[in-house]
Amino acid sequence: MRYTSDMAKAKPVESLDRVVIRFAGDSGDGMQLTGDRFTSETAVFGNDLVTLPDFPAEIRAPAGSLPGVSGFQVHFADHDILTPGDQPNVLVAMNPAALKVNVADLPKGATVIVNTDSFNERNLQKAGYESNPLEDGSLSHFHVHEVALSSMTIEALKEIEGITSREAERSKNFFALGLMSWLYHRPVEGTLGFIETKFAKRPEIAEANTKAFKAGWNYGETSEDFAVSYEVAPAPLAPGTYRQISGNSALAYGLIAASKLSGLPLFLGAYPITPASGVLEELARLKQFGVRTFQAEDEIAASGAALGAAFGGSLGVTTSAGPGIVLKSETVGLAVTLELPLVIVDIQRAGPSTGMPTKPEQADLLMVLFGRNSESPVPVVAASTPAGCFEAAIEAARIAIKYRTPVYLLSDAYLANGSEPWLIPDASTLPDISTEFATKPNDDDGFLPYRRDPATLARPWAIPGTPGLEHRIGGLEKEDETGNVSYDPENHDLMVRLRAAKVAGIASDIPELEVDDPDDDADTLVVGWGSTYGAIGAAARLVRGSGRKVAHAHLHYLNPFPRNTGEVLRRYEKVLVPEINLGQLRMLLRAEYLVDAAGYNKVRGRPFRAAELADAITALVDS
Amino acid sequence: MSDGNGNVVQLSAKDFKSDQEVRWCPGCGDYAILSVIQGFMPELGIPRERIVFVSGIGCAARFPYYMQTYGMHAIHGRAPAIATGLAVTRPDLFVWVVTGDGDALSIGGNHLIHSLRRNVNLKILLFNNRIYGLTKGQYSPTSEIGKVTKSTPMGSLDYPFNPLSVAIGAEASFVGRAIDTDKKGLAEVLEAAARHRGSAFVEILQNCNIYNDGAFDYVRDEKENRIYLRHGEPIRFGAEGEKGVLQQTDGSAAVVEVAEAGEEALLVHDAGHREPSLAFALSRITFETDGAVPLGVFRSVERAVYDDLMSEQLEVARERSGEGDLAALLHSGDTWTVG
Numbered sequence: 001m002r003y004t005s006d007m008a009k010a011k012p013v014e015s016l017d018r019v020v021i022r023f024a025g026d027s028g029d030g031m032q033l034t035g036d037r038f039t040s041e042t043a044v045f046g047n048d049l050v051t052l053p054d055f056p057a058e059i060r061a062p063a064g065s066l067p068g069v070s071g072f073q074v075h076f077a078d079h080d081i082l083t084p085g086d087q088p089n090v091l092v093a094m095n096p097a098a099l100k101v102n103v104a105d106l107p108k109g110a111t112v113i114v115n116t117d118s119f120n121e122r123n124l125q126k127a128g129y130e131s132n133p134l135e136d137g138s139l140s141h142f143h144v145h146e147v148a149l150s151s152m153t154i155e156a157l158k159e160i161e162g163i164t165s166r167e168a169e170r171s172k173n174f175f176a177l178g179l180m181s182w183l184y185h186r187p188v189e190g191t192l193g194f195i196e197t198k199f200a201k202r203p204e205i206a207e208a209n210t211k212a213f214k215a216g217w218n219y220g221e222t223s224e225d226f227a228v229s230y231e232v233a234p235a236p237l238a239p240g241t242y243r244q245i246s247g248n249s250a251l252a253y254g255l256i257a258a259s260k261l262s263g264l265p266l267f268l269g270a271y272p273i274t275p276a277s278g279v280l281e282e283l284a285r286l287k288q289f290g291v292r293t294f295q296a297e298d299e300i301a302a303s304g305a306a307l308g309a310a311f312g313g314s315l316g317v318t319t320s321a322g323p324g325i326v327l328k329s330e331t332v333g334l335a336v337t338l339e340l341p342l343v344i345v346d347i348q349r350a351g352p353s354t355g356m357p358t359k360p361e362q363a364d365l366l367m368v369l370f371g372r373n374s375e376s377p378v379p380v381v382a383a384s385t386p387a388g389c390f391e392a393a394i395e396a397a398r399i400a401i402k403y404r405t406p407v408y409l410l411s412d413a414y415l416a417n418g419s420e421p422w423l424i425p426d427a428s429t430l431p432d433i434s435t436e437f438a439t440k441p442n443d444d445d446g447f448l449p450y451r452r453d454p455a456t457l458a459r460p461w462a463i464p465g466t467p468g469l470e471h472r473i474g475g476l477e478k479e480d481e482t483g484n485v486s487y488d489p490e491n492h493d494l495m496v497r498l499r500a501a502k503v504a505g506i507a508s509d510i511p512e513l514e515v516d517d518p519d520d521d522a523d524t525l526v527v528g529w530g531s532t533y534g535a536i537g538a539a540a541r542l543v544r545g546s547g548r549k550v551a552h553a554h555l556h557y558l559n560p561f562p563r564n565t566g567e568v569l570r571r572y573e574k575v576l577v578p579e580i581n582l583g584q585l586r587m588l589l590r591a592e593y594l595v596d597a598a599g600y601n602k603v604r605g606r607p608f609r610a611a612e613l614a615d616a617i618t619a620l621v622d623s
Numbered sequence: 624m625s626d627g628n629g630n631v632v633q634l635s636a637k638d639f640k641s642d643q644e645v646r647w648c649p650g651c652g653d654y655a656i657l658s659v660i661q662g663f664m665p666e667l668g669i670p671r672e673r674i675v676f677v678s679g680i681g682c683a684a685r686f687p688y689y690m691q692t693y694g695m696h697a698i699h700g701r702a703p704a705i706a707t708g709l710a711v712t713r714p715d716l717f718v719w720v721v722t723g724d725g726d727a728l729s730i731g732g733n734h735l736i737h738s739l740r741r742n743v744n745l746k747i748l749l750f751n752n753r754i755y756g757l758t759k760g761q762y763s764p765t766s767e768i769g770k771v772t773k774s775t776p777m778g779s780l781d782y783p784f785n786p787l788s789v790a791i792g793a794e795a796s797f798v799g800r801a802i803d804t805d806k807k808g809l810a811e812v813l814e815a816a817a818r819h820r821g822s823a824f825v826e827i828l829q830n831c832n833i834y835n836d837g838a839f840d841y842v843r844d845e846k847e848n849r850i851y852l853r854h855g856e857p858i859r860f861g862a863e864g865e866k867g868v869l870q871q872t873d874g875s876a877a878v879v880e881v882a883e884a885g886e887e888a889l890l891v892h893d894a895g896h897r898e899p900s901l902a903f904a905l906s907r908i909t910f911e912t913d914g915a916v917p918l919g920v921f922r923s924v925e926r927a928v929y930d931d932l933m934s935e936q937l938e939v940a941r942e943r944s945g946e947g948d949l950a951a952l953l954h955s956g957d958t959w960t961v962g
Contacts, residue, residue: 040957043957046959237961241954241958243953243955243956244957253953265712267712269708287937288943288944288945288947292933296704296737297704297733300701301733304701304704304707305704305711306708308677308709308710309708309711310708311708311709314708330698424954426950464672464713465672465673467672468672470671472641472693472694473696474688475680
């Protein structure tokens with residue numbers, strides 16, 4: 001039997017332009033895997049898509065409990081989309097807790113597929129239901145499909161040898177995936193191949209998952225409960241070869257690319273931390289690229305080792321999230337004064353302190369800009385989309401190498417784990433970011449380690465092993481040009497200004513701020529940065545759809561700002577700055593450009609919904 | 624040594640002196656250490672450009688400024704971490720860490736023990752003066768209990784670290800001790816450390832004549848209290864060699880009168896013993912416990928070097944997958960083509 005999208009057409013088929021599905025279950029139910037596979041099928045099919053994994057920090061919170069619910073939302077469409085979707089059209093709930101946590105997000109008329117086997121008294125009680133929602137009429141606004149996922153899975157697998165019924169029950173996520181794949185005409189070859197590879201060492205598990213997947217598909221096709229299936233045509237994407245990519249993978253690939261493009265070996269110092277560990281793990285399996293990954297004893301050592309590697313001529317990188325970045329600030333300060341390249345990646349998560357480790361936030365901006373002692377300017381680059389993490393990583397490395405400076409690269413938990421289709425760039429067209437090490441003295445009196453390039457103000461990078469350029473650098477203030485220790489007041493003032501001017505000068509070496517203002521006559525400008533790109537873009541479309549005018553500009557550089565930023569801001573009567581913080585960029589824009597920018601700020605550990613932003617923009621436009 | 628053009632160049636101590644004025648307090652033990660290191664460097668036959676001194680913060684940490692090599696004066700306690708990144712990416716370099724008792728054992732304790740357990744190819748010199756000098760005289764993690772300083776007017780409460788016990792506990796593959804003014808002993812230990820592959824940890828007893836003067840007089844001045852450890856030889860010391868060290872049945876080491884214990888009962892020093900327990904027992908002999916201090920190489924064993932292991936993994940990965948191909952990486956996994 002072949003499982004093809006044609007076969008699903010035995011029943012009536014409805015066409016949809018877009019669908020938002022949320023898979024939800026216990027953190028041990030395999031919802032992330034299920035969502036990942038559905039996404040891969042969808043990507044290969046050719047829809048545009050955006051995903052939002054949403055899971056607890058606990059690996060296995062108490063089974064059936066509300067905090068243990070893990071979700072994965074995927075939005076796919078026959079056209080270009082920007083967000084994971086505000087409200088799911090379909091919720092797959094593996095247990096009562098998953099239903100309880102997610103039902104409030106559903107619009108009227110949404111489809112709910114529940115695993116009835118898990119709706120027993122004990123699970124209902126754990127989820128805090130006083131009566132069974134499948135029976136008390138509370139789901140009457142929705143189309144509910146009651147599916148005995150667990151028992152049908154166990155039944156389907158009963159003939160496989162070496163599988164207990166407990167193990168068989170664990171394949172229920174593949175049953176659900178099979179059902180959803182049938183319902184939306186997803187190509188399944190990728191998933192079947194994935195199961196073979198992933199469980200190659202446990203053939204009986206591979207067989208179980210394959211059988212469960214097919215049983216789910218067949219159930220959809222034969223059950224009268226599912227009268228129609230749906231198709232979402234491929235999106236008209238630009239020609240080229242695509243893949244699906246998450247932000248953390250794109251970031252890791254970007255660092256590999258930066259290493260290749262600069263000719264510098266990559267050294268990553270890291271300490272495990274959510275949601276940044278994925279970059280360490282990805283790079284650790286790419287050692288054929290000459291990557292040295294160092295899992296350090298702590299965050300401080302991770303950044304210190306990266307700086308030591310940079311002193312020796314490597315592309316030094318350290319990755320973390322906010323609670324680790326705070327520990328790295330002394331190393332970053334040292335890198336500022338040593339004027340050595342260093343890329344520090346902050347994959348932001350909700351805080352303060354440990355906060356909500358798996359949830360996104362944009363509240364580290366002021367920390368990376370100012371969270372060091374004294375005047376210690378650091379360029380800041382921010383990624384805006386999961387795939388955009390690739391280019392952002394190359395750009396952060398380019399600036400670090402060219403200007404001999406630490407550079408902060410900001411991502412967040414949403415970009416890190418979210419994924420989207422990516423038009424794979426042609427590796428041969430990526431920019432050359434190579435540099436030259438100093439090889440000979442730059443003065444009649446010998447080597448002056450702090451004599452600067454007049455154009456970039458960067459100092460020479462003279463790596464140990466170079467004869468005749470032996471020199472000492474350190475955290476003490478240095479004399480201009482010679483780099484010798486200096487306490488001279490005027491020299492200190494000069495060095496403070498030189499370091500600031502070097503970073504400010506990068507503005508002439510980055511693109512101008514672009515504005516999306518279709519008719520060029522909007523009065524209202526929305527300015528964002530980072531992962532709000534998709535939500536603001538989608539909100540702008542909604543606002544324009546209502547006949548209003550709005551412009552959107554997105555900052556990919558937070559220090560220095562693009563050179564035309566002030567001019568862009570002053571062009572608009574009203575400026576709105578939505579951020580998942582309490583107004584950090586807004587404060588900077590107001591201080592720097594004296595514009596009366598308003599904020600839209602929600603700090604919930606979740607991305608913005610396009611609809612709420614559209615409401616906020618509309619209110620400002622109409623004001 | 625060759626200058627790169629096939630000419631043999633013989634460097635001398637002055638070739639290792641930088642043009643910077645040395646700014647330790649007059650009479651500081653650091654001068655003696657600097658002089659010994661500049662003196663023995665030429666004997667290693669390694670060109671200056673391949674030598675790097677990395678330090679943290681403190682009086683000792685100024686050391687790199689005075690060496691005509693590459694150097695980095697970094698941040699408090701972090702030198703072993705920074706040096707780790709440098710050493711593992713540049714196996715051609717000869718990387719030294721200069722640190723002090725506060726730098727290595729207080730703020731940087733974590734980095735010290737982890738670099739030692741990994742066995743990174745670093746030579747770590749801990750100048751122990753049992754006091755904070757640069758910050759003007761607060762007690763340090765090696766200060767004796769009850770130490771009266773500006774920050775402990777009623778005496779310190781902290782039980783001190785024994786630096787060698789810490790290093791041996793972290794299973795350092797090379798551990799030694801020397802005295803700042805003992806040029807011969809210091810040069811011997813440093814040379815052995817320099818020739819050791821992997822982490823070498825050397826405690827140098829260093830006098831701070833301003834804030835803790837005379838802290839080591841009992842062994843700096845009174846040479847009969849020095850127990851020189853020599854691999855393969857019975858451990859004896861004293862003006863006439865009348866004292867010795869034996870190992871007791873519980874594993875600990877004790878100082879004895881040779882006449883009473885008998886020569887054959889003395890412990891024969893084995894720096895290459897696989898287990899660190901022997902070296903640890905020797906590290907427990909202190910002036911406070913036994914009125915004498917062991918010096919020399921406590922432990923020197925071969926153990927896989929972190930830097931080598933890391934390089935080997937890169938080679939294995941290349942053998943398995945071929946040299947990394949960026950275009951192939953970007954196209955890995957499921958792909959599809961539009962148009």
